[in-house]
Amino acid sequence: MNxxxxxxxxxxAAFAASGALAGIRRDMDVFGVLVLGLVTAIGxxxxxxxxxxxxxxxxxxDETYLYLSVAVSLLVFLFHRRLIxxxxxxxxxxxxxxxxxxxxxxxxxxxxxxxxxxxxxxxxMTATAGGMLRDxxxxxxPMILHKEVYASACLAGxxxxxxxxxxxxxxxxxxxxxxxxxxxxxxxxxxxxxxxxRAAHKTT
Amino acid sequence: MNxxxxxxxxxxAAFAASGALAGIRRDMDVFGVLVLGLVTAIGxxxxxxxxxxxxxxxxxxDETYLYLSVAVSLLVFLFHRRLIxxxxxxxxxxxxxxxxxxxxxxxxxxxxxxxxxxxxxxxxMTATAGGMLRDxxxxxxPMILHKEVYASACLAGxxxxxxxxxxxxxxxxxxxxxxxxxxxxxxxxxxxxxxxxRAAHKTT
Amino acid sequence: MNxxxxxxxxxxAAFAASGALAGIRRDMDVFGVLVLGLVTAIGxxxxxxxxxxxxxxxxxxDETYLYLSVAVSLLVFLFHRRLIxxxxxxxxxxxxxxxxxxxxxxxxxxxxxxxxxxxxxxxxMTATAGGMLRDxxxxxxPMILHKEVYASACLAGxxxxxxxxxxxxxxxxxxxxxxxxxxxxxxxxxxxxxxxxRAAHKTT
Numbered sequence: 129m130n131x132x133x134x135x136x137x138x139x140x141a142a143f144a145a146s147g148a149l150a151g152i153r154r155d156m157d158v159f160g161v162l163v164l165g166l167v168t169a170i171g172x173x174x175x176x177x178x179x180x181x182x183x184x185x186x187x188x189x190d191e192t193y194l195y196l197s198v199a200v201s202l203l204v205f206l207f208h209r210r211l212i213x214x215x216x217x218x219x220x221x222x223x224x225x226x227x228x229x230x231x232x233x234x235x236x237x238x239x240x241x242x243x244x245x246x247x248x249x250x251x252x253m254t255a256t257a258g259g260m261l262r263d264x265x266x267x268x269x270p271m272i273l274h275k276e277v278y279a280s281a282c283l284a285g286x287x288x289x290x291x292x293x294x295x296x297x298x299x300x301x302x303x304x305x306x307x308x309x310x311x312x313x314x315x316x317x318x319x320x321x322x323x324x325x326r327a328a329h330k331t332t
Numbered sequence: 333m334n335x336x337x338x339x340x341x342x343x344x345a346a347f348a349a350s351g352a353l354a355g356i357r358r359d360m361d362v363f364g365v366l367v368l369g370l371v372t373a374i375g376x377x378x379x380x381x382x383x384x385x386x387x388x389x390x391x392x393x394d395e396t397y398l399y400l401s402v403a404v405s406l407l408v409f410l411f412h413r414r415l416i417x418x419x420x421x422x423x424x425x426x427x428x429x430x431x432x433x434x435x436x437x438x439x440x441x442x443x444x445x446x447x448x449x450x451x452x453x454x455x456x457m458t459a460t461a462g463g464m465l466r467d468x469x470x471x472x473x474p475m476i477l478h479k480e481v482y483a484s485a486c487l488a489g490x491x492x493x494x495x496x497x498x499x500x501x502x503x504x505x506x507x508x509x510x511x512x513x514x515x516x517x518x519x520x521x522x523x524x525x526x527x528x529x530r531a532a533h534k535t536t
Numbered sequence: 537m538n539x540x541x542x543x544x545x546x547x548x549a550a551f552a553a554s555g556a557l558a559g560i561r562r563d564m565d566v567f568g569v570l571v572l573g574l575v576t577a578i579g580x581x582x583x584x585x586x587x588x589x590x591x592x593x594x595x596x597x598d599e600t601y602l603y604l605s606v607a608v609s610l611l612v613f614l615f616h617r618r619l620i621x622x623x624x625x626x627x628x629x630x631x632x633x634x635x636x637x638x639x640x641x642x643x644x645x646x647x648x649x650x651x652x653x654x655x656x657x658x659x660x661m662t663a664t665a666g667g668m669l670r671d672x673x674x675x676x677x678p679m680i681l682h683k684e685v686y687a688s689a690c691l692a693g694x695x696x697x698x699x700x701x702x703x704x705x706x707x708x709x710x711x712x713x714x715x716x717x718x719x720x721x722x723x724x725x726x727x728x729x730x731x732x733x734r735a736a737h738k739t740t
Contacts, residue, residue, distance in 0.1 A: 151681070157732035159688060160681030174587070179378070181387025183589025188654040195653060205735055245399060246392040260469070265668070267677045269471045273355070273364030280363060324361035327409055383582070385591025449603060450596040464673075473675045477559070477568030484567060528565035531613055 136232065137196060139225020142218055144169035144197040147262045148204035154266050158205055164262055165201025171258035176233050176250050180240045223314040227285060227307035229255035234286045244290055251286035252279055277317035277324060285310035341400060343429020346422055348373035348401040351466045352408035358470050362409055368466055369405025375462035380437050380454050384444045427518040431489060431511035433459035438490045448494055455490035456483055481521035481528060489514035544640065545604060547633020550626055552577035552605040555670045556612035562674050566613055572670055573609025579666035584641050584658050588648045631722040635693060635715035637663035642694045652698055659694035660687055685725035685732060693718035
């Protein structure tokens, strides 16, 4: 599980960077930027733990996540113009975070005896609620609700994990396959600019 | 309690439809529409359970609510133009949901030993928080805070339930009377376009 | 602790008033104004208790907070034009609330064995999350994220409390010193119009 922890921290850092950047774009002060970075990075897992009743949430049991998120957000605040060369790799780190968070969330929900829908929902929420909170705090409609194949990749990975863990596939392979599915789908979506259908409501 | 469960599912479906419609109006993709339908339908009860400490919330113990909400939202997404004839009945189903959710929420809060204010607040929140989340995710000021007699009907029903359950009225009659009060007040408010006073702040 | 309780109620009243005023400015009806007052006053402490797993939250154990918040909000709704003379003292009461909430929040988090970051974060959140919810419900970017030295004063007070409670300073003095630090920093910030740096993002 050491690899998973490494991926988890990598994803946390990527999510914090995306939150901090959103704060900078909204002209927030340094505190606002840190809060947005923190909320984006840890919001999903915290909401998951509160819903599962596993309180205090994981961030208070291992403060690494908190320090890492704030450190990354502070670096982004200070050097964001010199860090532009990181924006391309950031997409990859973000995808890694997405895949890792889905696996961790779905896995934990199953340990709490949730059913198929609940477990997959928890996986998706772990990966996406931080970004939704980031957008809410920026007074915007959450990006995930109207753009890009982001949640669908998570849904696929969570559902796959649920199915695989009922088979003879060993747990580590299950986690790896599920996370990779999310990561690959997400990167393909970015590369080919996939989007989901929306309703033709104009004429309604 | 079988009747209550039927009403509960009817209300859940109506709330999901209202959430899905809001998503379509905001030009969300199919995932966004499903999330808005789901959040509107189950948000209030989930928040209630988290506040009461009854975790994981009811939706993870009986996944019917989740499947129903998503199915209704998907139907609305696919056929919303052909479902216009349902918009009138939807007002009635929505009112039924409102009354049912108030009764269930207040009742559960009393079982958790909450006082008058807390129990009524939980009832109102069970019925209204889903719609508030729907509006927040659409980046709008929650409709309930500035328009229509919606929460007041819930307040009346919750308070009535609190009073009646301390009398000799049998529990089933208490639930029925309280829910009906909410439903009737809500429908009268729609019919006669009632609204609450607001402060004359322009001159301040 | 009697003094702390008095300060707590004073702060609750001040926060409720600020929430109710925000509701009036957004042209909400009387229900909306009461909700905004209530959420602003009790949102921070409620979120803290949910995150710590101390459910139902404090407001349901001592309903004084609920009645006080609603009474203040109703008074503001009815007489807000005649209460303008209170807007100056309100700044002081608000600062008292800020200091008191930070001390109570940090203190409680330490009793739940949280670490330095978690405990200070809980203190800041107790004092500021109500105002953030108020702004979210008004569909605005939370004021605290882009204006004024508000959270920084809380951070300083929370960190000071954490340090002092590990020394020989008696608990009451620790609480008093920490709360006063927040209050004084906050009032100085208002007086001298302090603000935090923001990133120079325009050219990015």
